[in-house]
Amino acid sequence: MKLVQVCLMVVVASASVWAEPVLYNGGFEKLDLNGIPSKFKYHANDEDSARNRDWTYTPLAGVTRFDGFPGGFAAQDGVNMGLLQQESEIAVTIEDFEPGKEYEVTWYEAGRKFNESRGGGTLAVVMADANGLENLVPLGAAHVVSNFNQWERKSGRFTATAPVHRLRFSHLVGKDGQGQPLDVTTFIDHVSIRAVSDGAPSN
Numbered sequence: 638m639k640l641v642q643v644c645l646m647v648v649v650a651s652a653s654v655w656a657e658p659v660l661y662n663g664g665f666e667k668l669d670l671n672g673i674p675s676k677f678k679y680h681a682n683d684e685d686s687a688r689n690r691d692w693t694y695t696p697l698a699g700v701t702r703f704d705g706f707p708g709g710f711a712a713q714d715g716v717n718m719g720l721l722q723q724e725s726e727i728a729v730t731i732e733d734f735e736p737g738k739e740y741e742v743t744w745y746e747a748g749r750k751f752n753e754s755r756g757g758g759t760l761a762v763v764m765a766d767a768n769g770l771e772n773l774v775p776l777g778a779a780h781v782v783s784n785f786n787q788w789e790r791k792s793g794r795f796t797a798t799a800p801v802h803r804l805r806f807s808h809l810v811g812k813d814g815q816g817q818p819l820d821v822t823t824f825i826d827h828v829s830i831r832a833v834s835d836g837a838p839s840n
């Protein structure tokens with residue numbers, strides 16, 4: 638094989654790797670919660686969140702270990718999972734999309750059994766523009782999460798319209814007799830993304 642052929646193969650291989658969008662910290666494992674007595678953290682934003690390299694969390698969203706929130710259960714992967722309590726959102730900016738190409742986002746979700754008597758929260762998963770405010774494409778319908786302490790795999794597809802999009806997990810709950818949001822929590826874990834056309838197995 639000629640040197641030029643080898644070089645071309647290396648270039649092609651590199652291009653195919655770097656063209657794929659990367660979802661950092663899809664399993665919420667980056668944060669070590671062992672040093673926190675409660676073993677969970679609301680509003681778990683860090684410097685990578687500000688750099689669009691990790692999730693952002695609204696004040697009642699965050700990360701918990703499997704043994705953090707009371708009545709917790711095993712994570713889908715690793716030891717941590719994302720938590721969405723009452724009205725809250727976990728979102729992340731993802732780069733390197735190829736406009737016109739179809740992608741699939743896969744995640745696992747479960748309601749917190751501790752709150753089962755109050756019904757589940759409603760989860761809406763949306764792919765938006767880079768700012769997260771426009772061109773909202775639902776990844777499946779918004780739905781009540783009624784599988785408590787039991788992971789359910791979900792997925793949704795969308796076609797990229799720009800190189801950068803924002804993935805949003807938004808949580809809504811009902812109101813109590815005083816009009817206050819019910820204390821209901823939904824967990825998410827093992828979020829991943831892939832190009833549909835590459836034929837790679839979903840996980």
Ligand SMILES: [Ca+2]
Binds near residue numbers: 664
């Ligand atoms: Ca995890």
